[in-house]
Amino acid sequence: MTTEVFPPLRRDRRVHGWIASAAVSQAGDMAWYVGLAWSAAQVTSPAGAGLVMGIGALPKALILLYGGALADRFDGRRTMILANFARIVVLVVGATAVAIWGLSLALLATVAAVFGAVDALYTPASGTLPRRMVRSEDLVKLSAGTQLAHRLAVFAGAPLGGLLVAHGGLITVMIVDAASYVVIAVALAFLVKPRLPQPVSTGHSIRADLRDGFAYLKRDARARTLVIAFSGLNLCVGPILAVGLVQRTHSAGWGSAWYGWLEACSGVAAAVGALVAMRWKPANLARAGLLALVVQAAGCAMIGLMPKLGVFVAMAMIGCTAGLASAQLSAAFQQSVDPTYLGRSFSIVNLSDEAMMPLAMVGFGALISLSSIPIACVLVAVGFAALVLWAAVRVDR
Template sequence: MTATAPEVVFPPLARDRRVQGWILSAGVSQAGDVAWYVGLAWSAAQVTTPAGVGLVMGIGALPRALVLLWGGALADRLDARRTMILANLGRILVLAVAAAVVGLAGVSVPLLLTVAAVFGVVDAIYTPAAGTMPRRMVRGDDLVKLAAGTQLANRLAVFVGAPLGGLLVAHGGLAAVMLVNAASFAVIAIALVWIVRPRLPQVSSGGASVRADLRAGFAYLRRDLPARTLVIALSGLNLCVGPVLAVGLVQRTSWAGWGAGSLGLFQACSGLLAAAGAVLAMRWKPSNPARTGLLALIFQAAGCAAIGLVPRAGVFVAMGVIGFTAGLASAQLSAVFQRTVDPGYLGRTSSIVSLSDEALMPVAMTGFGALVSLAGIAAACGLIGAFFAALMLWSAARMRRPPEQGGPGRLDRRKKQPAPAPE
């Protein structure tokens, strides 16, 4: 008799301890990261100039951008779970050594720059590896729920981590923030060792070298229309919304004289509605989630355009629409991305999307700021909103066929084997 491979059993998501451990540990780690960035910014402000603070907060983006593509190739070559464990152990070691240096010599700009730069490198290795995990843990039908649950955990982490970072740095100094962040990395490392284990095997790249894998990754995007469309759409989404929220909303609030308190309320409104959108994503199963998510983002584009024009009450509505559509569409498109991209290229493809944030976002921010100076806030927001909507319509038109709903994608497409003949 011919031996057959054992069937993979996926428990219901509500009772799946591996998935629950993944979401909770990732949320704890995210809260630690948020607290760390608050503590880092505050500590830098105490020892250097505003320009120095900007350098400390931005220095990690350079090594992250330089290493991201290599990190994506490594994610497709090496065991993702082990890579993530080693990356977290490296973060813990860096923070422990830095906390000891702070205790002995105090906070200094070189120390802050070094830690931020090292974190940028580790992030570039960790993030693509983490991006390959969801597809190997749950059924294809559960990917939207997993993405929505992760998004909810991250939203809660921001609400918890920001005030936690302020309290820690105020009462315990930067060393306390470092130790708490190290503990959060220990939580996810322990979860990866004992709880979070992928159920499906990793499809590793077969290139002769990392450089060859990188070339193969770009060649894959050139020949795979759905994957290429999603990469363009997700990259464009980040580059359109980021400048409007980071520059346009701040300028509109300042010029209208609404005060810093209003800015915080706008952001809180967006965050709360994003959580509501993620909850809806858990329950709603459209026939073509790719097109549904992309078309929903047209409303987000309208919200971006409205920020530069409507009165204060209208900005609350616009931010609510932006948040709600982000929560809904992000979960849907994340699941579509996992199902659509060939599993052997998932790390490299996700690293290309992440690279748009790291390498192109500063250019987008600067360009949008210049556009505001030249044409005014209303025209700048209107133009970027129109471009955003057009990009989503173009992408939706190219995603005509829904991805497979029966499994995690190409990874588990098996031909039925005929029954063996009796000997």
């Protein structure tokens, strides 16, 4: 019996290939998102554009749990390769359809919906890979490095999408995104090979595996606490950043340029937080990450209360703690959840974003209408802080 050798992370070509190829794919995704939004705005009403941008979440939410069960039943890496191939097919067929029939609401909505369904198979499978690639003590560095690459990909992908759709149209954007999936598929096939075996689920059917996944969370208190906490985090922060910050900037008369600078401040701070996570090794990753989010909750409240300089400080607090805590909590999640149930647990966390986030956005907007921006931000921030403190207390029981 041979023991797998784990090279130092800084010289691990498999990990570097995974991070780099995932970043290329994320840049392509960001370009696709920008191109899709711009194209939808050209051919339909604002309501129709909203339908195009949101319709992919419905099939993704419906399929995510099954995607998690598939990831635990079959080899996650192979599932990712097949899902990438399916995404390439969707984009190439979509580009061909646009070339033949031109842009239309029906065509854009169909491509977005099918793309969301295929993505639901890829996402849970990708969550099973880090645990099989590196030593447990290197998971924080892997997560932090992935975050840094993701930030760079978003910064590069958004303007790239704008340039591509302006000069080549949506077809060019789709081909570029498909090419980015070719990059990650090739990396997965030939370079990114897991070092540890994947334990597989043993249920007689996918539905049985799903029931077993929920039963596992019922009996494992630590895993259950982390899943509940992670499922609620973005539902608190997302609406404040997507709705509250825009409303605060607009109501204060600061202008769209300042909104852009505020978002940039958060992005830079998140990169700094990820760098800190690479160096800081707390004894209890889960508790340290959760307690860091109390600072993030304070930043969320400050968005509704502080003058312009204070909002910049708030965005820096939110970004830095996001970069730090995300790396720590991602590693804690990988370490804590039984590998046999990792795909299913990961899919449940992602399901909250896909299924509940639209409701959270609408609810937060309604809360602002019924009260005010400061009151809405403070109320949600208090709930956010209560959630992470509850989880920090319970995570080691």
